[in-house]
Amino acid sequence: MKLLNPLLAAMLFSLAGASQAANVLVVLSDADHLDLKDGKTYPTGFYLNELAQPLKLLLDAGHDVTFATPNGKAPAVDATSLDPMYFGGDAASMKQHQGLVDRLDISSRQRSPVISLARAEQIGYARYDAVYIPGGHAPMQDLIRSAPLGRLLSHFHHAGKTTALVCHGPAALLSALPDARASVARMEKGGKTKPPGWIYAGYRMTVISNQEEGLAKAALKGGTMKLLPQTALETAGARYSSNATPWTGYVVTDRELITGQNPASALQVGQALLDRLKK
Numbered sequence: 001m002k003l004l005n006p007l008l009a010a011m012l013f014s015l016a017g018a019s020q021a022a023n024v025l026v027v028l029s030d031a032d033h034l035d036l037k038d039g040k041t042y043p044t045g046f047y048l049n050e051l052a053q054p055l056k057l058l059l060d061a062g063h064d065v066t067f068a069t070p071n072g073k074a075p076a077v078d079a080t081s082l083d084p085m086y087f088g089g090d091a092a093s094m095k096q097h098q099g100l101v102d103r104l105d106i107s108s109r110q111r112s113p114v115i116s117l118a119r120a121e122q123i124g125y126a127r128y129d130a131v132y133i134p135g136g137h138a139p140m141q142d143l144i145r146s147a148p149l150g151r152l153l154s155h156f157h158h159a160g161k162t163t164a165l166v167c168h169g170p171a172a173l174l175s176a177l178p179d180a181r182a183s184v185a186r187m188e189k190g191g192k193t194k195p196p197g198w199i200y201a202g203y204r205m206t207v208i209s210n211q212e213e214g215l216a217k218a219a220l221k222g223g224t225m226k227l228l229p230q231t232a233l234e235t236a237g238a239r240y241s242s243n244a245t246p247w248t249g250y251v252v253t254d255r256e257l258i259t260g261q262n263p264a265s266a267l268q269v270g271q272a273l274l275d276r277l278k279k
Contacts, residue, residue, distance in 0.1 A: 022129035029138035032076035036223035045076030049086040050134035052097035054270025072116030117148035135167025143172035150175040166260035170207040171229040201237030
């Protein structure tokens with residue numbers, strides 16, 4: 001049997017590897033604040049580690065990433081997430097991941113590569129192999145009631161495509177309610193009636209817990225959230241579960257969904273997403 005020329009073999013191997021590259025759509029919020037009760041606001045955005053840690057895993061594995069927000073605005077980073085404690089106390093690791101986000105110009109008003117969800121829909125959902133939504137409080141401002149996001153998630157659900165979310169990110173699944181804006185408004189007013197027709201009803205999932213929200217309430221400087229993610233998802237029909245110890249990593253996988261509870265879960269969610277893309 002004649003052996004392949006080593007250079008040709010290397011090229012074929014490289015091309016085979018390249019053909020396995022996936023395109024992951026990373027959905028972020030347009031919001032740089034969260035409206036609280038009593039007219040108060042809380043400055044927020046995406047959590048650095050929740051975006052950057054899974055992002056680095058994807059890029060290091062050779063996958064392509066597209067960034068989108070509802071309106072195509074450059075997303076803001078939550079200043080409170082710029083802390084080494086979210087990187088295992090490793091300041092060098094935080095600097096490395098922050099550098100990655102900076103090099104990609106994700107938050108640059110002039111150079112951000114972010115597209116709108118309408119543009120992603122126009123390009124065609126078939127282009128994307130998976131979707132990832134990080135947290136920070138910002139998704140509670142717009143993603144939970146975004147009709148374009150609801151359409152995207154419905155496509156991924158019916159196609160069985162991997163949908164990964166972490167911390168406050170899983171609350172964005174509410175956008176897939178038949179009338180998300182009205183349903184979320186009722187929940188914000190204390191409504192406990194289960195809205196009909198949610199595609200994720202009965203799914204096992206996690207999100208930042210009510211307990212953890214209570215422990216972090218001081219960060220809101222006396223403000224109160226209109227809606228807690230855990231309560232909202234349970235009201236919608238999710239089978240919620242939580243970690244045994246607050247702020248420790250916890251990930252739940254059910255069908256196409258991968259959900260992580262808090263910032264400590266981001267790496268695990270990223271790895272689970274990466275493992276799915278290998279199949």
